[in-house]
Amino acid sequence: MAAIWLYEAAPWSAEAWCAASECFGLAATRLAWWRRGGAGAAALGVRAGTPAGLAVRSLRADTPHDLAEVAGALVDGAHHAVREQPEFTFRCRYRGACGRLSLGASGVCVWEAAGSLGRGGARALYRRPLHALRASADDDRTALWLHFADDDTLELDMEGSPKPAVFILHNLLSARVHSLPGEASAQPL
Numbered sequence: 001m002a003a004i005w006l007y008e009a010a011p012w013s014a015e016a017w018c019a020a021s022e023c024f025g026l027a028a029t030r031l032a033w034w035r036r037g038g039a040g041a042a043a044l045g046v047r048a049g050t051p052a053g054l055a056v057r058s059l060r061a062d063t064p065h066d067l068a069e070v071a072g073a074l075v076d077g078a079h080h081a082v083r084e085q086p087e088f089t090f091r092c093r094y095r096g097a098c099g100r101l102s103l104g105a106s107g108v109c110v111w112e113a114a115g116s117l118g119r120g121g122a123r124a125l126y127r128r129p130l131h132a133l134r135a136s137a138d139d140d141r142t143a144l145w146l147h148f149a150d151d152d153t154l155e156l157d158m159e160g161s162p163k164p165a166v167f168i169l170h171n172l173l174s175a176r177v178h179s180l181p182g183e184a185s186a187q188p189l
Contacts, residue, residue, distance in 0.1 A: 002025070004046070004077070005020035027171055028168050031074055032045035041063075042067040044059050044060075054140070078174070079178060090103075092158050098112075099125060101158070107129040108133065108146060109128075111123070128154070130173065138163070139162075143158070
């Protein structure tokens with residue numbers, strides 16, 4: 001799993017590199033804000049969707065150029081993370097029944113809980129392509145709403161924080177936009 005490791009201070013030994021204070025999956029991490037400070041200092045905000053909910057952290061650098069490098073690496077890393085994993089799955093409840101939400105470049109699918117995600121008997125209960133997604137919303141607790149074209153809305157109980165699924169979905173869409181013709185990305189999604 002590609003991850004962003006955060007440290008209280010710059011690690012100076014092999015042991016310190018292995019002792020990050022926090023670690024978040026890059027696929028569920030987003031750049032939230034950017035601020036240039038006085039005297040050349042700059043900061044950016046990182047939002048990560050975790051099983052416990054939303055984690056927000058501030059990162060700072062001595063120069064805006066250094067922070068731009070960090071921001072670019074964060075965005076590129078998140079895009080790479082969602083491109084490298086063909087599918088992300090989450091436990092959920094759909095219309096009161098246990099299921100699995102599957103997110104990937106091919107779209108959004110809710111599978112029945114029986115079987116193994118489309119292989120060996122599970123059937124798709126709901127399936128829409130990624131390009132049909134118009135908006136997403138959540139209640140910061142367990143509910144997730146995905147609004148698709150033609151006023152079609154998928155409502156799920158994620159049985160935990162919906163933030164990892166929301167941020168992965170946003171990174172899938174962002175990676176798709178960044179891979180459109182005319183962009184520098186060499187790997188289309």
